[in-house]
Amino acid sequence: MLRGALSIVWRDLIVLRRSLFSELLAVVASPLTLFFAFGFGLKGYITAVDGVPYAVFIAPGLISMTAVLAAFEESAWSMWFHRRVQKTIEEYRVTPITVYDIVVGKLISGFTQGGIKGVAVAVVIFLITPFRFPLQNLSIYLLFIALGSMIFSCLGTICGTVMDKPENIGRIQSVVIMPLIFMSGIFFPLSSYPPSILPVIRLLPSTALFEGARTALLSGASSMLSLLILGGTAVVMFALAVVVFNRKIEE
Amino acid sequence: MPAALSLQGLSKRYGTLTAVDRFSLEVEQGTVFGLLGPNGAGKTTLIKMLTTLMRPTEGDAFIQGHSIVSAGKKVRELIGVVPQENNLDRYLTARENLVLHAKMHGIPPRDYRPRIDELLELTGLSGRRNDFPDTFSGGMQRRLVVARALVHQPRLLFLDEPTTGLDPQSRRALWDHVRTLRSRMTIFLTTHYMDEADSLCDRIVIMDHGKSLVDGSAAELKARYAHAHIYELEVRRDAQRYEELFSSLSAVTSLEREQNAFRIVLRDEESLKPLMDSMESGDIRRICLVEPSLEEVFLDLTGKAVRE
Numbered sequence: 001m002l003r004g005a006l007s008i009v010w011r012d013l014i015v016l017r018r019s020l021f022s023e024l025l026a027v028v029a030s031p032l033t034l035f036f037a038f039g040f041g042l043k044g045y046i047t048a049v050d051g052v053p054y055a056v057f058i059a060p061g062l063i064s065m066t067a068v069l070a071a072f073e074e075s076a077w078s079m080w081f082h083r084r085v086q087k088t089i090e091e092y093r094v095t096p097i098t099v100y101d102i103v104v105g106k107l108i109s110g111f112t113q114g115g116i117k118g119v120a121v122a123v124v125i126f127l128i129t130p131f132r133f134p135l136q137n138l139s140i141y142l143l144f145i146a147l148g149s150m151i152f153s154c155l156g157t158i159c160g161t162v163m164d165k166p167e168n169i170g171r172i173q174s175v176v177i178m179p180l181i182f183m184s185g186i187f188f189p190l191s192s193y194p195p196s197i198l199p200v201i202r203l204l205p206s207t208a209l210f211e212g213a214r215t216a217l218l219s220g221a222s223s224m225l226s227l228l229i230l231g232g233t234a235v236v237m238f239a240l241a242v243v244v245f246n247r248k249i250e251e
Numbered sequence: 252m253p254a255a256l257s258l259q260g261l262s263k264r265y266g267t268l269t270a271v272d273r274f275s276l277e278v279e280q281g282t283v284f285g286l287l288g289p290n291g292a293g294k295t296t297l298i299k300m301l302t303t304l305m306r307p308t309e310g311d312a313f314i315q316g317h318s319i320v321s322a323g324k325k326v327r328e329l330i331g332v333v334p335q336e337n338n339l340d341r342y343l344t345a346r347e348n349l350v351l352h353a354k355m356h357g358i359p360p361r362d363y364r365p366r367i368d369e370l371l372e373l374t375g376l377s378g379r380r381n382d383f384p385d386t387f388s389g390g391m392q393r394r395l396v397v398a399r400a401l402v403h404q405p406r407l408l409f410l411d412e413p414t415t416g417l418d419p420q421s422r423r424a425l426w427d428h429v430r431t432l433r434s435r436m437t438i439f440l441t442t443h444y445m446d447e448a449d450s451l452c453d454r455i456v457i458m459d460h461g462k463s464l465v466d467g468s469a470a471e472l473k474a475r476y477a478h479a480h481i482y483e484l485e486v487r488r489d490a491q492r493y494e495e496l497f498s499s500l501s502a503v504t505s506l507e508r509e510q511n512a513f514r515i516v517l518r519d520e521e522s523l524k525p526l527m528d529s530m531e532s533g534d535i536r537r538i539c540l541v542e543p544s545l546e547e548v549f550l551d552l553t554g555k556a557v558r559e
Contacts, residue, residue, distance in 0.1 A: 003354075004355055006354075007351060007354040010351070010354065011340065011347075014343065014347065015343070018342075086338060086339070086340060086341060087334075087336055087338040088339075088340050090334060090338055091332075091334075091338045091340075092355065093303075093304055094303070094304065094332040095327055095352065095355035096324045096325075096327040096355070096357070097355050098324070249304075250306065
């Protein structure tokens, strides 16, 4: 089953390699700006959150955000472009690969690109800021990022599959993706929410991702509930991506 | 050996619209088969079903004995597809486009490398192997799409309007290339160009409204539909008088004159005798039967009204 998927990943990595420098430059700019604006700009006003310096508090979230946004964008735009502009999806579909190959290939590509871009941001933040973390915490943090990238990659695949107009992908990003990210405690602690809505916020997969990833990276603790929410959401989103893609190409 | 292609009551309906209506057909191995029809006749829907891009509403088709409904993956191993639009990957070089196709067919590098080199050589793209398709002319892009469809050595090649938009030189070059393939595989071609079908196809089916209207070789179709009985006749003298005379004959359904030459369409085969009887034998300089072109057969069957 993976032959077709890996062929698609091979293709996507060749294309990424050709524009790696400009891609990384573009992807590092946004989280770094946020880091400087919030981490340094608000440092005088917010000294620490739950005993963690504010710049350190937001750094893991910015790295996670870069990774999942890159996964979403790569999957959504790539799927849309291959389906609507180049029509290469049609070429893939007349070869002996399956629908699963195409969806899994695009997921792995989105996931890989998210990982590469997340690492790039992490390296830059690590080099130019005092942000540090215990290395033994990295593996569990990466597990959170992997699940988060998979969810956002599936979401991107679904958007790129169902949306025929490119501007609608941008709208989804503004109306769904960005609020999900910003509401999930990247820039402020969840305890800031009124107690009445906090349980709802805690159930959001994005909260499980950003809050869980930060806790994992800074303290090494992993929340089983967060991992379960992320794992369950990833499975559901993958199934949904396959069904939606299958249905769309039958039209 | 099973037929290269066998369609058994294949249908596709969209709500109340029937795009392909219980289409049945057998194509022998090694045939260059041409499917003609006006826009909206159902050709593309038929090809999409045969290439497993679309599921039929009813019926089935078999490629080398494998069902398009239940053995899609096996069918896709056996077919090559050149679609109407050049769906090349513009971010991959010409060679990388072919390599990606080979990888999707699971061909190991030791096998696909020489094959791709050979195809690039055959299609005259060897010198441009590391260039991106966006920098190619329309004809070169088309040749690359054909080369891509041949990487895995298909048994049945679908060419969906392969020369649309190409200049005459590129069309001829592609025809020459298709002729070199006919000994190795069965070719299923759709086209709007009657000269293309006439020149390339061993067998032609003209379809409209989802149904097959007529089936045969180009020569057979022309002979079968030569019922218009068109004659070119030239007289030595009295052209004006003969024009009036021919116009008065009920056997003549259409008459065109240019000086002493007439183009006469007769009602039927029996109409030739009254025409000849009406003339002085010494006045006839030349008379010949005009064979209808494939385009005339096509228009006769599908009508002259422009389709949307």
